[in-house]
Amino acid sequence: MRFLFVIITAFILTSCTDKDGYELVWSDEFDYKGLPDSTKWSYDTEGNAWAWGNSELQHYTAHRHENAHVDNGILSITAHAEDGYNQPYTSARLITKEKGDWLYGKVEVRAKIPAGTGLWPAIWMLPTDWEYGSWPLSGEIDIMEHVGYSPDSVFFTIHTEAYNHTKGTEKSKAVCLPDAKAHFHIYGIEWTANKCTFFLDHEKVFQYKKQTNASSSEWPFDRRFHLILNLAVGGTWGGKHGVDESVFPGTMEIDYVRVYQKK
Template identity: 40%
Template sequence: MTIISVKGFSQNYILWWEDEFDGNSVNTSNWSLETGDGCPSLCGWGNNELEWYQPQNAEVNNGRLIITAKEESVGGKDYTSARMKSKSKVEFTYGKVEARIKMPTGQGMWPAFWMLFADPVNGGWPMDGEIDIVELVGHDNDKIYGTIHYGAAWPNNKQYGGSYKLASGTFASSFHTFSVIWDSSKIRWFVDSTLYFTADHADVFPYDWPFNKDFYILLNCAVGGDWPGSPNASTVFPQTMEVKWVRVYKKANMVSVPTIDGPDPVKVDLSSNPMGGSGRIYVESNVNRSATIQITDINGRVIFNHSVQLDSGSWHSLDMENVTPGAYLLTLTGSDFTWTEKIIRK
């Protein structure tokens, strides 16, 4: 069971997941590292990129993820870099998603912090959507972009986005926080808490709004491609994309559960319902108390049982990975309270 302490950025959201890059290597419980150039299914990653992705170009040092783009020949390519994704490990619908990043610079550099659909329910890209939280092209290093991709199959795909330009300095000279707040009605883009772009259902009409299901996170630094162009004699290698942390917050929708003793209710929230294989329950208590989380099927058979210590607020994982889709009963029990909720394993 994983317990994550709460770091609130507003009273309406609670921290759901984070990677602080505080180890000595990429945490493979959170990320998968890709290898290759996208071939044979998507050569050049669909953008005529020039790099070969390899895991060794992503390192964790001194509390930072460092993705390094190098000029070296591997796999028939002249450059290497890294691309990592949280697919099948960290997937979610809605929330505030943010990272603190210092960008690379130079002609041909193309770093990105973005999200893709977890499952292709509408036929794949772009019909199932892409959310680019931040992209930068290295020859224009004081300007970043936020974009959604949607529409019909290529070449009838569509995109809609905005940009933000620094008043002074570059995004390669210091760290900045890049965020989206994503809910059922719209997506908003921020740089250092400054709102600079919003997209909603009306902006994609007459196409469907595909941003209403689970997405996962990607971090990568491409070299070359249709948008940034190729590196040239002015490009200095190696270049690094440094990330201090990535965080996902969920909007609080807590239920207050009364206790027998009265004045100190327990507050409970589910990350999602219906839920996939890795659901979570948030429990907050002003008084330290022990409790048990139990999930039973319709016949009363216990499929999950775990004892927890309640505190000022923590998320607790619900291991539903090998559970058959259907309806179940979740019960949270302490010495002076009981809370039950019907949950759906989708």
């Protein structure tokens, strides 16, 4: 029966993507149990020493079931309040770097985000090679961000040298989504050579276009990027109104991650 389900799912995915010229090139359906698949995901912990540049309050762990595990078809990334680390909270930051890196394509992530002031879940992309320089010169694509003190909103954003939050010039769209904590939603992006189009449940919500003769300052999105799933705590944005200790443990749940590219 399981084999039949896999065959039917693969057929549906192929049939749906053929219409617009895309094909599935990378995915994790989380149809296993235990730690995240090590052939697809790595743990990013190197920013723990400097609070990731955003004064964040979590310590990201690696290979730790309590912070990232798969069960019943769902990847759970969980933040805990606990002692024994250099920060008062633990969590996980999963990346596909050198295991899933793409130049252009369509990304879809079906996820349910946690509720609570101080939590800062995100589904996003960073450059793999940083060819234009350190952040923000090589760009950032935020497929979905949420800050717990703004419970009814999710955010879709791009950052570049010219347009980023340190200057207050980032290109962004806030979308009202009151049930984001209660239900799964599909967060997606279609990224081409001249635009980044963001989707919520397959509906277009925001688009950033490359202008004629744009330099890398405005459009660094012509190099390969990788995907990041993380749940931060506190920080300059997520912790703007403090951290509610009653929200722990807080969990972001991911049903699937799918990446498509043109044939």
